Amino acid sequence: MTTHKIGIIGLGKIAQDQHLPAIRANPNFELLAVSSTRGLTDHDAQYTFRDYRDLLGLKDVEAVSICTPPQVRHQIAREALLAGKSVLLEKPPAATLSELEDLRHLGEKQGKTVFTTWHAQYNKAVGEAKKALAGWSIKRLQVTWKEDVRHWHPGQQWIWEAGGFGVFDPGINALSIVTRIMPEPVFIKTADLEFPANKDAPIAATLQLQTGHADGDLQAVFDWRQTGPQTWDIEVETEAGFALKLSHGGSCLEIDGRLVVQEEPAEYQGIYRRFDALLTLGRSEVDDAPFRLVADAFMIGRRVQVEAFED
Structure with missing residues (x-):
């Protein structure tokens, strides 16, 4: 060893x-x-x-x-x-x-x-969701990723600067799950990006998504102004009629209302197991799919100015 x-x-x-x-x-x-x-x-x-x-x-x-x-x-x-x-x-x-x-x-x-490393992909529930959706056409996708930036990024001013990603810093976690579980590629159709008047990165975003051949209802909502309970949910409904929900950041999975996976997140343990394997094999693993979706959102997004935010 x-x-x-x-x-x-x-x-x-x-x-x-x-x-x-x-x-x-x-x-x-x-x-x-x-x-x-x-x-x-x-x-x-x-x-x-x-x-x-x-x-x-x-x-x-x-x-x-x-x-x-x-x-x-x-x-x-x-x-x-x-x-x-x-x-x-x-x-x-x-x-x-x-x-x-x-x-x-x-x-x-x-x-x-x-x-x-896309840590949210290393939840067992994400892998099980990918298996469940394999081969199916998707009718509806609803991503709701809302959290309190003051709690998770206290004093981190770099996130508000150009290149700091703003709300996409957590939002990219959701997109990393989407790109892992969806049975076909997903594209950004439209994006509304809410920029505080005093920041250079968005505090919220609403994305309309699409796949290559279907006109399903696919959307994602990210917001950094949530207080109280935090929301990290992904709901998917297939054309065949069955539905699944990933919650708690991808650590819990329900299929048709039945709890299939519920576990404490062990994402970074999984990351380092994978890194060990890659180092041993002398291989790289560069997954840019979640990153491309964020870049596309910035590229075609409509900028919406909202009130200044003090953190």
């Missing part, structure tokens, strides 16, 4: 809450180094750095998990690949599709693994 010596670049909330515990729980990984501009202690890893370039200089580091904001991820990942490291990319994997394509090609050239 090979133990992969790994580093983390960017020790924000997602890295602390998910990546660190998942790495430490997986015996096939050894956390060797961590880099963060916020400062670290010797309890975080054997080596700690403020400058990620110092981490990339460690010969024993085989791979790095890049958990920075997306605006700077491409340059860091590029330097990591050129330094001979494989890379795991938090979602969204870059700021633009062109950046991701560059990383894909550079990984091939360097012979290193590039892995795009």
Whole structure:
């Protein structure tokens, strides 16, 4: 059994809450180094750095998990690949599709693994939903993804900047499930994007979707202004008449009202099991389908200005 010596670049909330515990729980990984501009202690890893370039200089580091904001991820990942490291990319994997394509090609050239992680896809319920929908035509799709940005992204101003994705930072999780479970490709038909008067990224979005041959009722609604209970639901109805619902971010599945899967999310454990397999095989896995839907929404979306938002 090979133990992969790994580093983390960017020790924000997602890295602390998910990546660190998942790495430490997986015996096939050894956390060797961590880099963060916020400062670290010797309890975080054997080596700690403020400058990620110092981490990339460690010969024993085989791979790095890049958990920075997306605006700077491409340059860091590029330097990591050129330094001979494989890379795991938090979602969204870059700021633009062109950046991701560059990383894909550079990984091939360097012979290193590039892995795009869509954590919501690693719920068991998502896999079961994909199996249930295989081969069927979809009549209705309703995605409702509403949460409280003040709770989930406290003080994270980068999400409101150009390239920070705004409400699509969580919304892309929903789209990653949609692209995984739908039996045929999905396209953006129309998009209304609500931008606060004082922000450069949307706080809400309403998307009309379509498939290549059907005129089904397919839509998604994202909103960052939800308070109280949070809503992460995907409802699907097929032409054959059966319906399913994924709830709690994709961790629960009902088919025709019958509970089929209900489990505690173990998304990042699944991500690192997959990364271990890819590193062992020397393969990359670059899934850009959710990313393309977000890019298309920005490309054809109608900008709607709403009142200023203070967080």
